[in-house]
Amino acid sequence: xxxxxxxxxxxxxxxxxxxxxxxxxxxxxxxxxxxxxxxxxxxxxxxxxxxxxxxxxxxxxxxxxxxxxxxxxxxxxxxxxxxxxxxxxxxxxxxxxxxxxxxxxxxxxxxxxxxxxxxxxxxxxxxxxxxxxxxxxxxxxxxxxxxxxxxxxxxxxxxxxxxxxxxxxxxxxxxxxxxxxxxxxxxxxxxxxxxxxx
Amino acid sequence: xxxxxxxxxxxxxxxxxxxxxxxxxxxxxxxxxxxxxxxxxxxxxxxxxxxxxxxxxxxxxxxxxxxxxxxxxxxxxxxxxxxxxxxxxxxxxxxxxxxxxxxxxxxxxxxxxxxxxxxxxxxxxxxxxxxxxxxxxxxxxxxxxxxxxxxxxxxxxxxxxxxxxxxxxxxxxxxxxxxxxxxxxxxxxxxxxxxxxxxxxxxxxxxx
Numbered sequence: 001x002x003x004x005x006x007x008x009x010x011x012x013x014x015x016x017x018x019x020x021x022x023x024x025x026x027x028x029x030x031x032x033x034x035x036x037x038x039x040x041x042x043x044x045x046x047x048x049x050x051x052x053x054x055x056x057x058x059x060x061x062x063x064x065x066x067x068x069x070x071x072x073x074x075x076x077x078x079x080x081x082x083x084x085x086x087x088x089x090x091x092x093x094x095x096x097x098x099x100x101x102x103x104x105x106x107x108x109x110x111x112x113x114x115x116x117x118x119x120x121x122x123x124x125x126x127x128x129x130x131x132x133x134x135x136x137x138x139x140x141x142x143x144x145x146x147x148x149x150x151x152x153x154x155x156x157x158x159x160x161x162x163x164x165x166x167x168x169x170x171x172x173x174x175x176x177x178x179x180x181x182x183x184x185x186x187x188x189x190x191x192x193x194x195x196x197x198x
Numbered sequence: 199x200x201x202x203x204x205x206x207x208x209x210x211x212x213x214x215x216x217x218x219x220x221x222x223x224x225x226x227x228x229x230x231x232x233x234x235x236x237x238x239x240x241x242x243x244x245x246x247x248x249x250x251x252x253x254x255x256x257x258x259x260x261x262x263x264x265x266x267x268x269x270x271x272x273x274x275x276x277x278x279x280x281x282x283x284x285x286x287x288x289x290x291x292x293x294x295x296x297x298x299x300x301x302x303x304x305x306x307x308x309x310x311x312x313x314x315x316x317x318x319x320x321x322x323x324x325x326x327x328x329x330x331x332x333x334x335x336x337x338x339x340x341x342x343x344x345x346x347x348x349x350x351x352x353x354x355x356x357x358x359x360x361x362x363x364x365x366x367x368x369x370x371x372x373x374x375x376x377x378x379x380x381x382x383x384x385x386x387x388x389x390x391x392x393x394x395x396x397x398x399x400x401x402x403x404x405x406x
Contacts, residue, residue, distance in 0.1 A: 051281075067282065075274055079277065135278075
C-alpha cells in the first residue's frame with residue numbers, strides 16, 4: 001500500500017456531526033499526527049479508517065475491507081484479559097494473529113520478562129500499555145493506527161515508542177497517531193480535528 | 199482463520215474458570231442438591247431429574263452470558279477478532295462450537311453417568327441424552343445471539359437472563375418428553391439460523 005487517502009470524510013454519531021469535510025493523504029514513510037479536543041473525533045477517525053465505522057460522507061482510498069494484513073489498530077483498550085497471565089495473553093493473541101510468538105523475546109524487548117507469569121491485573125497501566133503495543137511486533141502491516149498510545153507511558157518509554165515508530169516509517173510504513181497531550185514526535189502531517197468540528 | 203478463532207476460544211475457556219471441570223461440577227451439584235430439598239419417591243425423582251437437566255443446562259448457559267462477546271468487547275479483543283479475515287457468520291459458528299463444547303458438552307457427558315442414580319433405565323437415559331444433545335445447540339445459539347445484540351450493555355446479566363429464559367421455555371417443554379428429539383432438532387435449527395442473523399447484525403452494529 002503506497003498511500004492512504006481520505007476524501008471529504010464526515011462522521012455523524014447519533015444526531016451529532018463530529019467532524020466534516022476532512023481530507024488528507026499520507027504516503028509511505030510518513031506520520032500523520034491527529035490532535036484535537038476531547039470529543040473532536042480522533043478515535044472515531046481512526047476507527048473509521050480501520051473499518052469499524054462507515055464514513056457518513058466521503059471515502060477512504062484504497063477502498064477495501066481492511067484486515068490485520070493491512071492495518072494494525074491499537075486502541076485505548078489494551079486487549080488484555082486481566083485475570084490471565086502475561087504469557088497466556090500473548091498465547092491468545094498468537095491465535096488471533098495466526099503467528100507464532102516468541103514470548104521471551106517480546107517480553108525482553110518490552111522489559112516485562114519478570115512479569116511473565118503474573119496476572120495482567122497486577123501490572124501498572126504503563127506496563128499494560130507496553131504489553132498492548134507488543135501487538136505491533138507480532139506481524140507486519142503497512143499501516144499503524146495508534147490511538148493515544150503514549151498515555152500512561154513514562155518519558156523513557158514514550159521516547160522508545162517514538163523510535164519504534166521512526167524505524168517503522170523508515171521501512172516504508174504509514175502511521176496515523178492520535179494524541180490529546182503533547183508528544184515529542186516529528187510528524188509529517190498534523191491535523192487538528194477541532195478545526196473540522198461542526 | 200475459523201480454526202484459530204475456535205482454538206482461541208477453547209483455550210480462553212480452559213484458562214478461565216469456565217472449563218469442563220467447573221461446569222461439570224456445577225451441574226452435578228445442582229442435580230444432587232434438589233433431591234435433598236424435594237421429598238419425592240423413586241418415580242417422582244426420575245421426572246424431577248429429567249426437568250433438572252434442562253434447568254442445569256439453562257443455568258450453565260446463563261453463567262456464560264456475560265462472557266460470550268461481552269468480555270472481548272470490554273477489553274478490546276473484539277477489535278482484533280473483527281480485523282481477522284473472517285466473516286461474521288464464521289465468527290458466530292466458532293462461538294457456537296466453543297460455547298457448546300465448553301458449557302453443553304460436559305453436561306451431555308455427565309447426564310448418562312449420573313442418570314442411574316436417579317433410577318433411569320438405559321432406554322430412558324439414551325432418550326434423555328439424545329434430547330439434550332439436540333436441544334443444547336439451540337439453547338447455546340440463543341445465548342450467543344442475544345449476547346451479540348446486547349454486548350455493549352455492561353453488567354446487565356439480569357436483563358440478558360430475563361430475555362433469554364423465556365426463549366428457553368420451548369426447549370424445556372419438549373426436552374422432558376421422551377422421543378421429542380425431532381422437535382428439539384427443528385427448534386435448534388431455527389434458533390441456530392435466527393441467532394446467526396442476530397449475531398451478524400450485532401457485530402455490524404459494534405463499531406457504531
